[in-house]
Amino acid sequence: MSDMYKEILISRKTPVVNKLIKGALILVTVLGILTGMVFFPFFLIGIAAGVASYFLLPKLEVEYEYLYVNGDLDIDAIYSKQKRKRQASYTIEELELLAPAKSHALDFYLNNKETKVRDFTSQDEEKPSYIMVVNKEKGRELVKLELDEDILADIRRMAPRKVSQV
Numbered sequence: 001m002s003d004m005y006k007e008i009l010i011s012r013k014t015p016v017v018n019k020l021i022k023g024a025l026i027l028v029t030v031l032g033i034l035t036g037m038v039f040f041p042f043f044l045i046g047i048a049a050g051v052a053s054y055f056l057l058p059k060l061e062v063e064y065e066y067l068y069v070n071g072d073l074d075i076d077a078i079y080s081k082q083k084r085k086r087q088a089s090y091t092i093e094e095l096e097l098l099a100p101a102k103s104h105a106l107d108f109y110l111n112n113k114e115t116k117v118r119d120f121t122s123q124d125e126e127k128p129s130y131i132m133v134v135n136k137e138k139g140r141e142l143v144k145l146e147l148d149e150d151i152l153a154d155i156r157r158m159a160p161r162k163v164s165q166v
Contacts, residue, residue: 058080061081
């Protein structure tokens, strides 16, 4: 039996809304503190915006790291290339189906309103993405991923009936 270890780093594209939020928070902070030197209530607004910036700005830039080891997939979110947080862990036993995102094999699952959808992709339409249907204790989840050929081949080797190629 061969062991497989693979790490993939996916940088999520920063949406325009996040860039606008970042600019607005910085602008309100600077203007609030500068005008607060003349009118004290504006200083409090600048301080509040600064505190909000401290907590919100790191969450606006996200990268995902997939760590695949022998059928186990761990997904971490890395915020502003500084703070790491575990988002999910999946095993090959929980896998029900793995298929390309536009596959008709997923139609039943995509039309089900009770299914939880989690997106760990770069949200770039040009990159091939896959959807993994997983049965967890809390219910079924659809997990959007950008996997490479090595991981797909290993999952196909371990659970050939659970992987759809079309």
